[in-house]
Amino acid sequence: MATESELANQTVPINKIPKNSVDSVIRVLVIRRGSITPYKNSRHEGTYRTIILVDEEGIKIQATLFNKQIETWKDFLKPNKSYYIAKGRYDRVNPNYSSVHKEVELAFTDNTVITETDHEVSTQKFSDGFLSLDAADNLPNGSILDLICVLVSVNPIIQNATSKRREIVVTNELMEPTIVTLWGDFAENDGAFLDKLKDDKPILGLCDVRVSIYKGRFGISTIPVSSVLINPIFQKAIDLRACREIIEANNKDITVAPTKAMRRAIEVPLDHILDGLLPESQDSMYKFKATIVDILNKDEPWYFSCKTCRKKVRVIEEAATCANCNIDNVEYAMRSLIAEEIHQLEDQAPVILEEEVRSVRKYRKRAKKTTNAAAQINQKKPKVAKD
DNA sequence: CCCCCCCC
Numbered sequence: 090m091a092t093e094s095e096l097a098n099q100t101v102p103i104n105k106i107p108k109n110s111v112d113s114v115i116r117v118l119v120i121r122r123g124s125i126t127p128y129k130n131s132r133h134e135g136t137y138r139t140i141i142l143v144d145e146e147g148i149k150i151q152a153t154l155f156n157k158q159i160e161t162w163k164d165f166l167k168p169n170k171s172y173y174i175a176k177g178r179y180d181r182v183n184p185n186y187s188s189v190h191k192e193v194e195l196a197f198t199d200n201t202v203i204t205e206t207d208h209e210v211s212t213q214k215f216s217d218g219f220l221s222l223d224a225a226d227n228l229p230n231g232s233i234l235d236l237i238c239v240l241v242s243v244n245p246i247i248q249n250a251t252s253k254r255r256e257i258v259v260t261n262e263l264m265e266p267t268i269v270t271l272w273g274d275f276a277e278n279d280g281a282f283l284d285k286l287k288d289d290k291p292i293l294g295l296c297d298v299r300v301s302i303y304k305g306r307f308g309i310s311t312i313p314v315s316s317v318l319i320n321p322i323f324q325k326a327i328d329l330r331a332c333r334e335i336i337e338a339n340n341k342d343i344t345v346a347p348t349k350a351m352r353r354a355i356e357v358p359l360d361h362i363l364d365g366l367l368p369e370s371q372d373s374m375y376k377f378k379a380t381i382v383d384i385l386n387k388d389e390p391w392y393f394s395c396k397t398c399r400k401k402v403r404v405i406e407e408a409a410t411c412a413n414c415n416i417d418n419v420e421y422a423m424r425s426l427i428a429e430e431i432h433q434l435e436d437q438a439p440v441i442l443e444e445e446v447r448s449v450r451k452y453r454k455r456a457k458k459t460t461n462a463a464a465q466i467n468q469k470k471p472k473v474a475k476d
Numbered sequence: 477c478c479c480c481c482c483c484c
Contacts, residue, residue, distance in 0.1 A: 126478080133477045155477055186479050196477095231481095252482060272482065303484070312481050 096173040096204060103148040106179055106193065111200075114175045117142035117150070118210035119168050120296065121316040124274040125159055140166050141189055141296070141316045142174075147215035149296070151188050151314055152177075152195035162203060171209045175202040187233065189297050189314050216323035219294060222261040225309070226349070230302040236295040236309060237325050239333050241266065241344045243284040246276050255280040259293060259309075262332045264346035269295065269309040271317075279317040286319065290333060290343070292326045294318030306350055350374055351430045378434065396420040 091099075099114040106113045121141035128137060138159050140152040154162060165172065178196040182188040219237040228234060238259035246255045255276035257269050271280045283291075296316040301308045311317075320326065336343055354374040361367055362375060393409060395402045400413040402421045411419040 128478055130478085135477070137478050139478080153478060183479080187481075247483080249483095252480075254483060256484090268484095270483070273480075299481070301481095301483095310481075310483090313479065314481095 090202075091175065091204075093173075093204075093206065093208070096175065096206075097208070099175070100173065102146045103144045103150050103190070103193070104146065110179055111198075112176055113179070114173055115142075115144060115150075115177070116171065116173050116206065116208070116210060117144050118171050118212065119166050120149070120318060122166060122168050124278065139314070141314065142195070143210065143212070143215060145210050145214065147212075147218060149189035149316075150193060150195050151182075151190065152197070154197060158197050162197070165203045165205065171206050173202075173204045173206055175204070176200045187297070187312055187314055189316075212321055212323045214323075215321070216325045219323075219325050222259070222265050222267050223263065225300060226307050228300050230300055232300040233297055233312070234300065236293075236298055237261075237329055238267070238269075238293055238295065239329060239343065240283060240287055240291050240293050243280060243287045246280060253277055257283060258344070259295075260343050260346065262329065262336075264336065264341070264343050266344075266346055266348055267307060267309060269298070270301070270311070272311050273313070275311040275315065275317065283317075283319070290337075291320050292330050292333075294321040294326065345432070347430060347432050351376060351432070374429070381431075393421045393423065396422055 096114050097116070099112075100116045101113050103115055103117075106115070119140060120143050121139070123139035125136050125138050128135060135156040136159060137156075138154045140154065141149060142152060143149045152166075154166075174195070176198065178198050178201075179193045180196050182190065182192060182194050188194055219235045222236065222238055225232075225234055225236055236259075238261055240257060241260050242258045244256045244258075246253060253273055253276045255271045257271060257280065258266050259269055260266050283293075294317075295309065295311075296318065297312060298315050299310045299312050301310040320330075333343065351374075354376040357367060357375050357377055359377040359379050362377065367375060392401050393404050394400065395409070395411040395414060397416075397419060398411065398413045400411065402409040402411045402419060404410075404421070408417065409419050409421045410417050411421075
């Protein structure tokens with residue numbers, strides 16, 4: 090068995106491993122240890138576990154333990170620990186699948202030796218490759234990147250027969266909230282762990298995650314070879330933490346900042362929306378300033394919508410009439426009314442304009458027709474000044 | 477020897 094200094098002398102960076110090497114030594118930090126996963130196909134059956142490693146140059150490599158190897162190395166390759174790995178086999182990656190390294194992957198053989206070391210792999214250089222949310226937002230859909238951000242909230246896991254997912258919200262210096270979807274064991278394991286830490290607003294390094302743009306909205310998704318680093322130790326993470334602390338010291342709540350989509354939305358008078366003066370398209374976003382006077386449909390925040398044109402239908406004894414399509418018995422569904430975001434104006438209480446007073450009247454008129462909540466609003470005088 | 481890149 091080699092001593093630590095012998096191992097250190099033989100150590101090479103991942104990017105300098107000779108072709109077909111079987112005796113190179115690497116010193117790596119474990120940044121991910123996946124769940125033990127069963128597999129079965131026409132040729133083989135068993136279990137595997139994916140490990141993601143990074144060396145001192147910040148170069149990552151994926152390794153897979155199969156079957157008995159999982160048990161053999163169960164007390165090794167633990168997350169956040171550093172190891173020497175000797176006599177591993179370096180295979181070419183299958184170009185059909187994503188990996189953390191373009192060319193090589195690590196496989197374990199009967200000769201492979203793994204030794205834990207207290208000489209920890211420094212992550213200082215690892216920092217260089219991490220992008221901010223703003224930089225990531227400029228990349229095309231499907232891009233794979235390393236992202237540095239602040240965790241602000243963790244939603245519950247959503248599970249169905251075939252998949253598990255969980256959304257978390259992250260932000261950056263500019264308080265730009267972005268949704269990251271965690272899949273599979275990222276949703277389950279990393280997600281549950283982040284849920285416990287979320288009040289501390291930890292810095293996250295999300296490695297090899299994917300840009301996922303849906304309906305024009307920028308988002309991030311994990312892929313099977315992603316890694317989640319919590320409070321990593323390198324300059325970009327330290328800078329972001331300092332930034333977060335300044336923002337918090339100014340008593341700004343980083344969990345409720347407007348998104349970029351909100352900031353980019355065209356501001357219009359509320360009347361223009363109510364009077365249907367704006368071109369309607371599914372992806373267009375508009376915003377307006379107004380005072381919330383009351384909430385009409387507190388109990389039933391949805392309406393019956395025509396399945397063809399999505400406009401509101403009139404339902405009388407199960408038969409729905411769509412005035413827009415001009416059909417008497419249309420298929421319809423419940424549809425929620427969603428304000429994507431509501432933010433309080435920072436500077437001052439908004440001035441009530443004559444136009445907005447008219448808007449209030451319009452709402453009251455509409456409410457009178459249908460909802461129970463109309464009864465509530467009609468009991469009160471509107472809280473709007475006349476002049 | 478694995479391998480799902482998904483969802484609203």
